[in-house]
Amino acid sequence: MSGNEPVDRQLPNISPEKATREPGQSGTASEPERSRWNVAMREILNGSAMISLLAVVLAIIIGGILIAVTDENVQATAGYFFSRPGDMIAAIWNSVSGAYVSLFQGSIYNFRRPGFANGIRPLMDTLTFATPLIVAGLGVALGFRAGLFNIGGRGQMLFGASAAGWVAFSFAGLPFPLHLIFAVVAGVIAGALWSGLAGLLKATTGANEVITTIMLNYVAYYFVYWMLSTQGLLQLPGSNNPKSPGMLPSAVLPPLFGQQYSLHWGFIIAILVTFFAWWLLNRSRLGFQFKAVGLNPDAARVAGINVPRMIVYVMLFSGAFVGLAGVFQVLGTVTTGFSAGIDAGIGFDAITVALLGRSKPWGVFAAAVLFGAFKAGGFAMQASQGISVDIVLVVQSVIVLLIAAPPLVRAVFRLPKPNLLSPLKSNKTQGKKAVVTK
Amino acid sequence: MKLELRGITKRFGALVANDHISVVVEPGEIHCLLGENGAGKSTLMNVLYGLYQADEGEILLDDKVQKFSGPGDAMAAGIGMVHQHFMLIPVFTVAENVMLGHEPTTFGDRLNVAKAREQVREISQRFGFDLDPDALVGDLPVGVQQRVEIIKALSRDAKVLVFDEPTAVLTPQETDELMLIMKQLKETGTSIVFITHKLREVREVADKITVIRLGKVVGEASPTASNEELASMMVGRAIELTIEKGKAKLGQPALVVDKLSVIDPIGQLVVNNISFDIKEGEIVAVAGVQGNGQTELVEAIMGLQSKVTGGITLNGRSLVGRSVREVLDAGVGFVPEDRNEDGLVSEFTIAENLMLDRSNGEPFVKHGTLQLATLAEFAEEKLTEFDIRAQGIGTHAGNLSGGNQQKVVLARELSRELKLLVAAQPTRGLDVGSVEFVHTRIVEARDSGVPVLVVSTELDEVVALADRIAVMYRGGIVGIVPGDTPRDVLGLMMAGEAPSGGKAA
Numbered sequence: 001m002s003g004n005e006p007v008d009r010q011l012p013n014i015s016p017e018k019a020t021r022e023p024g025q026s027g028t029a030s031e032p033e034r035s036r037w038n039v040a041m042r043e044i045l046n047g048s049a050m051i052s053l054l055a056v057v058l059a060i061i062i063g064g065i066l067i068a069v070t071d072e073n074v075q076a077t078a079g080y081f082f083s084r085p086g087d088m089i090a091a092i093w094n095s096v097s098g099a100y101v102s103l104f105q106g107s108i109y110n111f112r113r114p115g116f117a118n119g120i121r122p123l124m125d126t127l128t129f130a131t132p133l134i135v136a137g138l139g140v141a142l143g144f145r146a147g148l149f150n151i152g153g154r155g156q157m158l159f160g161a162s163a164a165g166w167v168a169f170s171f172a173g174l175p176f177p178l179h180l181i182f183a184v185v186a187g188v189i190a191g192a193l194w195s196g197l198a199g200l201l202k203a204t205t206g207a208n209e210v211i212t213t214i215m216l217n218y219v220a221y222y223f224v225y226w227m228l229s230t231q232g233l234l235q236l237p238g239s240n241n242p243k244s245p246g247m248l249p250s251a252v253l254p255p256l257f258g259q260q261y262s263l264h265w266g267f268i269i270a271i272l273v274t275f276f277a278w279w280l281l282n283r284s285r286l287g288f289q290f291k292a293v294g295l296n297p298d299a300a301r302v303a304g305i306n307v308p309r310m311i312v313y314v315m316l317f318s319g320a321f322v323g324l325a326g327v328f329q330v331l332g333t334v335t336t337g338f339s340a341g342i343d344a345g346i347g348f349d350a351i352t353v354a355l356l357g358r359s360k361p362w363g364v365f366a367a368a369v370l371f372g373a374f375k376a377g378g379f380a381m382q383a384s385q386g387i388s389v390d391i392v393l394v395v396q397s398v399i400v401l402l403i404a405a406p407p408l409v410r411a412v413f414r415l416p417k418p419n420l421l422s423p424l425k426s427n428k429t430q431g432k433k434a435v436v437t438k
Numbered sequence: 439m440k441l442e443l444r445g446i447t448k449r450f451g452a453l454v455a456n457d458h459i460s461v462v463v464e465p466g467e468i469h470c471l472l473g474e475n476g477a478g479k480s481t482l483m484n485v486l487y488g489l490y491q492a493d494e495g496e497i498l499l500d501d502k503v504q505k506f507s508g509p510g511d512a513m514a515a516g517i518g519m520v521h522q523h524f525m526l527i528p529v530f531t532v533a534e535n536v537m538l539g540h541e542p543t544t545f546g547d548r549l550n551v552a553k554a555r556e557q558v559r560e561i562s563q564r565f566g567f568d569l570d571p572d573a574l575v576g577d578l579p580v581g582v583q584q585r586v587e588i589i590k591a592l593s594r595d596a597k598v599l600v601f602d603e604p605t606a607v608l609t610p611q612e613t614d615e616l617m618l619i620m621k622q623l624k625e626t627g628t629s630i631v632f633i634t635h636k637l638r639e640v641r642e643v644a645d646k647i648t649v650i651r652l653g654k655v656v657g658e659a660s661p662t663a664s665n666e667e668l669a670s671m672m673v674g675r676a677i678e679l680t681i682e683k684g685k686a687k688l689g690q691p692a693l694v695v696d697k698l699s700v701i702d703p704i705g706q707l708v709v710n711n712i713s714f715d716i717k718e719g720e721i722v723a724v725a726g727v728q729g730n731g732q733t734e735l736v737e738a739i740m741g742l743q744s745k746v747t748g749g750i751t752l753n754g755r756s757l758v759g760r761s762v763r764e765v766l767d768a769g770v771g772f773v774p775e776d777r778n779e780d781g782l783v784s785e786f787t788i789a790e791n792l793m794l795d796r797s798n799g800e801p802f803v804k805h806g807t808l809q810l811a812t813l814a815e816f817a818e819e820k821l822t823e824f825d826i827r828a829q830g831i832g833t834h835a836g837n838l839s840g841g842n843q844q845k846v847v848l849a850r851e852l853s854r855e856l857k858l859l860v861a862a863q864p865t866r867g868l869d870v871g872s873v874e875f876v877h878t879r880i881v882e883a884r885d886s887g888v889p890v891l892v893v894s895t896e897l898d899e900v901v902a903l904a905d906r907i908a909v910m911y912r913g914g915i916v917g918i919v920p921g922d923t924p925r926d927v928l929g930l931m932m933a934g935e936a937p938s939g940g941k942a943a
């Protein structure tokens with residue numbers, strides 16, 4: 001919170017000359033500029049942002065190696081490497097640079113297409129993919145900050161999508177913004193309640209949320225599948241497929257920059273939600289209590305915070321965010337009707353995104369955009385270079401692996417070790433929290 | 439083994455916690471480190487133990503320069519340490535914690551838990567400690583955890599032993615036992631570094647005393663120096679060791695505890711049918727050996743115990759069955775006995791911790807939004823008022839020295855409009871200067887008419903503060919006696935013997 005106050009109350013001994021000062025007397029740092037830089041540098045080097053960034057860099061390098069070794073030209077030239085090493089080096093360069101150029105062109109800007117309007121289309125796709133990931137990632141991140149591991153993204157998305165979808169294809173005749181708002185709210189509430197159920201189980205019986213949310217995923221999947229296969233519920237009338245009718249135009253999220261791009265207003269909502277999440281975590285009473293419960297539930301209880309109630313609230317908020325991702329899927333990404341696979345794995349990717357974003361709202365936002373880019377660019381890479389889209393998945397997975405092991409990243413880049421202990425933490429955190437946040 | 443620290447410097451950002459500190463500890467010497475809260479004692483010891491890397495300076499053992507990149511290296515070199523902030527794994531048992539790091543194994547690399555258990559039994563016997571090797575450490579009260587730490591360090595036959603405020607949470611008897619053990623170890627040539635804020639202990643065991651102030655060595659003191667001399671050397675000014683306390687101006691009975699019994703979560707009767715009252719403007723101290731129901735009594739008042747029978751009323755309103763929030767809102771200030779566990783969120787800043795139990799409304803929250811400016815102003819003020827040594831209000835509580843953490847809790851609880859103050863071990867880990875300050879504040883609260891309940895295992899503290907003393911033994915109250923009751927009488931009462939004059943006062 002008030003973390004970066006100018007350091008005007010220095011601790012006893014900033015510099016030798018000052019060491020004899022009486023306690024309580026204030027003074028200014030001898031070299032404020034330098035020391036502040038010093039602190040900033042340390043913060044950056046040891047801090048989580050740097051680790052996340054380096055994890056991405058390292059993963060891209062590893063991805064490059066994989067692309068090279070699986071490339072046929074590289075394999076062919078390797079056969080006569082010692083007679084003409086240049087061939088192999090050229091082949092490696094071609095395959096790796098080709099892959100990453102097409103990844104870039106598929107996800108940010110395509111120079112081969114005429115005109116800016118066409119060239120920028122990949123970025124629009126990236127943001128479209130990112131939109132549900134942002135809100136779902138925020139939902140998971142919120143849980144992390146409160147010490148809860150919400151793996152139930154899939155179930156919450158499915159319920160969010162079903163509720164929003166049902167409102168959106170029924171109720172013909174409702175006017176445009178009203179119908180849309182109604183659908184969005186329904187989806188958000190459905191997601192919140194489904195996740196709140198896991199919260200309630202934890203608060204009342206102590207059931208571990210990791211297990212209950214995973215189990216509730218299965219319940220949600222088969223339940224939604226059943227509704228999608230049942231006439232009169234979610235199934236398209238007269239159809240045999242487990243699929244819903246298309247959404248009515250009055251409930252669809254309108255395109256943000258015209259029909260030519262896939263990007264819809266959900267992206268703006270996602271930005272607003274990110275703002276909201278930031279406010280919630282850093283400026284609101286509720287966020288303060290969430291974090292206190294997540295970091296030290298005993299102290300929170302002694303401080304008069306109702307811990308079980310907070311757990312339910314956190315899960316409600318978390319599920320609301322994730323449910324919104326489901327809403328974006330049915331009202332923005334695919335508006336022609338949905339099946340039980342509408343979550344598209346976003347509920348799980350959201351965990352990675354939350355980790356990569358270090359559970360900080362804008363970090364999650366950036367991580368979600370990166371993952372959106374991988375998704376958009378991965379398809380382009382496969383189409384133009386014949387490289388399996390799985391390489392992108394490998395890159396994503398390596399990122400997860402590296403974030404989970406900061407010491408590994410530090411070792412690779414020879415970053416200084418952080419101090420081994422921070423007094424209080426050492427005693428408390430072990431065994432109490434599954435995930436270290438903040 | 440001879441230990442030498444030469445020119446050790448450790449910086450945390452702009453803060454110099456240790457500034458070219460040099461100390462020599464000869465074999466068979468008990469070397470006391472004295473210094474105010476935040477002087478840098480624990481930091482120095484953590485450098486020695488390999489938990490921090492020194493920015494400058496070197497560590498020598500028997501005149502050979504050592505290079506420790508972690509506690510493993512330090513342990514291998516023969517250094518053992520009892521930490522101020524325990525380094526125990528809560529989900530492990532006592533025996534498992536003790537063997538951690540040098541696990542005895544049997545044939546085929548299987549863990550030999552039986553041997554560790556045996557070791558725990560053997561050492562606790564030597565010590566007079568009552569410890570169950572199979573108890574989960576997380577379930578134990580702090581005092582007991584401290585014993586586990588001590589046993590852990592002793593079980594390794596270290597040549598250099600560091601005790602960082604081991605006695606803060608020990609009973610006087612246990613402290614005496616520990617000091618005996620220290621003397622025994624010294625006879626066998628072990629070098630011992632002993633950190634404590636209790637001057638009586640220093641004088642009893644120290645062969646040499648080094649005083650640290652503001653990260654620097656300010657000199658050596660002789661073990662024969664008087665309390666006042668030692669204290670003024672630490673703080674850099676003369677301080678009063680006994681506080682001025684006028685006669686209590688008693689008002690109406692405010693807190694009335696009537697036939698209170700508490701059954702703890704595992705079904706044991708921990709508080710047994712006790713009754714007492716505290717009047718406005720009165721300090722009642724609950725004395726007793728740790729673990730005789732004091733903790734649960736306090737928890738019952740705060741709404742932290744669920745199975746409570748009998749009555750607790752504050753100014754006529756019943757507190758039984760109320761939530762912690764309601765009790766706090768009734769004007770009860772609470773200093774929990776274990777600040778790390780219950781009093782602070784270590785990853786929160788000082789400012790955030792100062793509003794921890796006031797997050798439900800004004801002045802720090804308006805319309806569900808934190809009032810950061812108000813909070814910052816408040817925190818700055820408290821930092822000065824309570825002399826909390828930190829870089830700023832944005833410092834994480836976990837990065838404060840033990841005594842300064844305690845001051846944060848005290849600052850929070852003493853800065854509210856109070857109808858009752860409940861303080862458990864309020865000065866645990868504080869240096870002599872801060873103890874004086876906190877005692878003065880508690881007496882001020884009393885003089886302004888607030889009833890105060892102090893729980894302390896420290897007789898000095900009980901005697902210094904109490905208008906009346908209630909001694910607890912095995913969940914019951916042995917007797918309630920006047921504040922000037924002689925210590926030997928109190929000592930007998932703490933062992934369960936009722937005072938001769940019946941229920942006085």
Ligand SMILES: Nc1ncnc2c1ncn2[C@@H]1O[C@H](COP(=O)(O)OP(=O)(O)OP(=O)(O)O)[C@@H](O)[C@H]1O
Pocket residue numbers: 011419421422423450453455473474475476477478479480481482522827828829837838839840841842867869
């Ligand atoms: N990990 C850390 N990061 C930043 N500052 C720290 C850290 N550890 C300690 N400090 C600071 O270094 C100073 C010295 O702390 P230290 O714990 O060594 O004090 P101490 O002499 O042991 O005090 P006490 O008697 O209260 O235990 C304190 O001001 C503390 O805030």
Ligand SMILES: [Mg+2]
Pocket residue numbers: 479480481522602839840841
């Ligand atoms: Mg210390």
